[in-house]
Amino acid sequence: MNLKAPYIRIVVIGALICLLPLFLSSFYMHIAVLVLIWAFLACAWNIIGGYAGQHSLGNGLYMGIGAYAVAFLLDRFNMTPWLGLVVAIALSAGAAAFIGWIVFRYALKGAYFALVTIALTEAAVYVVSNIPALGGAGGMQMEYHGNSLYYMQFAGQNGYFFMGVLLVVFILLLTQWYRRKRFFYQLIAVRENEDAAEALGVDTVKAKIKANVMSGVLCAVGGVFYAQYFLYVGPRSVFGEVVSVQILIYAIVGGLGTTWGPVVGAVLLVPLSEITRAQLGNSYPGSQLLLYGGVMVLTMLFMPFGIMGLAERLHQRWQHRSTTQVVDSQGGEAS
Amino acid sequence: MNLNFSGPVLSQAVISGVMLGGLFALISIGLTLIWGVMKIINFAQGEFLMVALYLAFFLVSWGHIDPYITILVTVPFMFFFGIGIFRATISPILKDPVMNQIMLTLGVSLILQNLALMLFSANVQSVNTRYSSWNIHIGSVVISGPQLIAFIGAILCTLALWYFLKTTDPGRAIRASAQNPSAATLMGIDVPRTYLLAFGLGSATLGLAGSLMIPFYYASPTVGVFLGLIMFIVVVLGGMGNLMGCFVGGLIIGLAETVGAAVLPGSLARVFTFAIFILFLLFRPQGVLTKRQT
Numbered sequence: 001m002n003l004k005a006p007y008i009r010i011v012v013i014g015a016l017i018c019l020l021p022l023f024l025s026s027f028y029m030h031i032a033v034l035v036l037i038w039a040f041l042a043c044a045w046n047i048i049g050g051y052a053g054q055h056s057l058g059n060g061l062y063m064g065i066g067a068y069a070v071a072f073l074l075d076r077f078n079m080t081p082w083l084g085l086v087v088a089i090a091l092s093a094g095a096a097a098f099i100g101w102i103v104f105r106y107a108l109k110g111a112y113f114a115l116v117t118i119a120l121t122e123a124a125v126y127v128v129s130n131i132p133a134l135g136g137a138g139g140m141q142m143e144y145h146g147n148s149l150y151y152m153q154f155a156g157q158n159g160y161f162f163m164g165v166l167l168v169v170f171i172l173l174l175t176q177w178y179r180r181k182r183f184f185y186q187l188i189a190v191r192e193n194e195d196a197a198e199a200l201g202v203d204t205v206k207a208k209i210k211a212n213v214m215s216g217v218l219c220a221v222g223g224v225f226y227a228q229y230f231l232y233v234g235p236r237s238v239f240g241e242v243v244s245v246q247i248l249i250y251a252i253v254g255g256l257g258t259t260w261g262p263v264v265g266a267v268l269l270v271p272l273s274e275i276t277r278a279q280l281g282n283s284y285p286g287s288q289l290l291l292y293g294g295v296m297v298l299t300m301l302f303m304p305f306g307i308m309g310l311a312e313r314l315h316q317r318w319q320h321r322s323t324t325q326v327v328d329s330q331g332g333e334a335s
Numbered sequence: 336m337n338l339n340f341s342g343p344v345l346s347q348a349v350i351s352g353v354m355l356g357g358l359f360a361l362i363s364i365g366l367t368l369i370w371g372v373m374k375i376i377n378f379a380q381g382e383f384l385m386v387a388l389y390l391a392f393f394l395v396s397w398g399h400i401d402p403y404i405t406i407l408v409t410v411p412f413m414f415f416f417g418i419g420i421f422r423a424t425i426s427p428i429l430k431d432p433v434m435n436q437i438m439l440t441l442g443v444s445l446i447l448q449n450l451a452l453m454l455f456s457a458n459v460q461s462v463n464t465r466y467s468s469w470n471i472h473i474g475s476v477v478i479s480g481p482q483l484i485a486f487i488g489a490i491l492c493t494l495a496l497w498y499f500l501k502t503t504d505p506g507r508a509i510r511a512s513a514q515n516p517s518a519a520t521l522m523g524i525d526v527p528r529t530y531l532l533a534f535g536l537g538s539a540t541l542g543l544a545g546s547l548m549i550p551f552y553y554a555s556p557t558v559g560v561f562l563g564l565i566m567f568i569v570v571v572l573g574g575m576g577n578l579m580g581c582f583v584g585g586l587i588i589g590l591a592e593t594v595g596a597a598v599l600p601g602s603l604a605r606v607f608t609f610a611i612f613i614l615f616l617l618f619r620p621q622g623v624l625t626k627r628q629t
Contacts, residue, residue, distance in 0.1 A: 055434045106616075106620075108620075111433055112571075114437055115571070115612075116616055122564065122609060126602050130602060241560065248438075286448070286449035286453055287453065290445065290446055290453065292442075292445055293443065293448075295442075296439070296441065296445065
């Protein structure tokens with residue numbers, strides 16, 4: 001098989017997606033930008049949750065760090081978000097490394113890991129709500145500078161859309177590239193059987209910390225993008241359990257530990273939920289989260305590997321069957 | 336930062352903390368049984384409590400039933416509610432990886448929360464009963480009567496469940512099924528039925544909690560989010576499946592919340608609670624009362 005094919009596929013699909021602004025109205029362009037934001041965040045979560053199998057329920061923490069870092073630096077020091085992005089990456093890398101080091105050194109996993117990450121992201125909500133410099137519970141409104149690359153701001157959605165496409169293409173290429181690397185094989189080994197991986201000489205703690213940092217930094221980048229698009233950050237909109245769960249729903253429905261899964265999940269669910277919100281949101285608040293809950297339950301009951309996971313398994317079975325048929329017919333000839 | 340260490344405030348905070356701790360213990364008993372003993376993870380446990388609170392609220396405010404009599408309705412209702420949810424969602428994936436259970440029950444919690452939001456709006460609903468303003472004064476310290484009843488309810492419920500698990504046949508069946516399902520099956524225990532019973536009981540205790548809480552608490556769609564997290568924290572602090580530990584864990588978190596609120600500004604007390612939880616998980620994951628297994 002051509003090893004370059006997956007990369008070419010990602011770039012070609014990304015290029016084709018760039019034609020969308022020609023066809024979509026501004027309402028649908030808004031949805032498209034949201035799809036890209038959540039697809040990127042879900043891809044970022046997929047590294048720790050999907051490949052390493054450590055289901056963090058608190059990646060909102062890193063998203064929030066990224067979003068608040070750019071918002072604060074822009075608000076206080078009029079600093080360009082590009083520099084803010086660097087600060088966001090540094091802060092989230094530090095936080096993810098520290099948290100990963102503590103949590104994985106003490107071998108917290110499964111439900112305990114999930115609970116610690118929830119506790120951390122919820123604690124962040126209360127900490128941020130009590131810091132007046134960060135806008136307290138009300139959050140921070142960011143100043144709008146019009147179409148300005150220096151301020152990473154665009155008039156209308158198209159600029160954000162292209163930025164989002166670039167980000168998602170980047171994270172897909174990154175994941176695809178790492179899939180063939182030792183690091184991701186280590187992560188998958190940790191996910192499948194941690195003791196066996198350890199016995200085979202994988203430094204499981206180090207691998208998990210690295211995955212946490214990678215996932216956290218990318219979530220912070222997603223948070224920066226989120227803040228730049230909405231020009232508002234609030235404690236509950238970027239930190240907290242609800243955001244953290246939303247990040248992982250797309251990855252789970254799309255397929256954990258697959259390159260395209262989180263994107264597929266976001267492409268299916270975000271428009272569905274946004275249209276539900278637009279249609280029913282006023283008369284039935286919460287209808288889109290109800291939908292997410294239902295989708296999550298049904299996925300776990302009938303399709304625990306998600307859409308791409310299911311597709312991969314069907315594909316493998318089909319391939320397996322065709323190879324066994326070949327073997328059978330050869331065997332028949334020989335005898 | 337304005338720290339407040341004055342004596343009366345602190346003694347009131349300690350008493351309120353003990354009362355709140357009793358409440359936290361009461362809501363966590365069910366999770367001790369289903370997570371601590373049976374190792375079933377239910378992230379919707381907080382939302383079960385929300386259902387119980389709404390049920391108690393409507394019985395009291397519309398049905399004009401005495402809150403403590405609503406126990407006769409809420410407890411059986413929550414028992415069958417829990418069994419229904421268990422059969423429909425959790426039981427089919429009981430053998431799947433732990434994370435699938437977490438995701439599934441998170442989905443259930445999203446459904447319940449947002450159904451409540453759609454049906455009852457985001458408003459906080461509380462009802463004024465004749466017990467609501469009943470206060471007991473001891474010196475300068477005030478104890479709320481209904482909270483004291485909830486505290487006593489927590490003690491009685493803990494003792495009853497402990498007695499049930501230790502001495503009765505179904506209780507022994509629950510412990511046996513949790514310890515070794517296949518051996519329990521060989522001993523003639525209907526393991527799936529035992530799981531159902533345990534889950535139903537864990538849910539029924541929340542019915543009791545809902546009725547005991549409604550005179551001084553409130554119902555809202557998101558009431559279970561924080562209380563659900565508290566339940567998990569209390570069960571970890573108490574040591575998985577340790578009923579007496581669960582009570583102590585409740586007291587620790589209750590005190591952390593009220594003393595923290597008296598000492599720290601704003602809602603920072605919550606951070607204190609989460610910090611205690613994380614420190615416990617790291618340094619004493621076996622809980623306060625359980626001895627470390629070597």
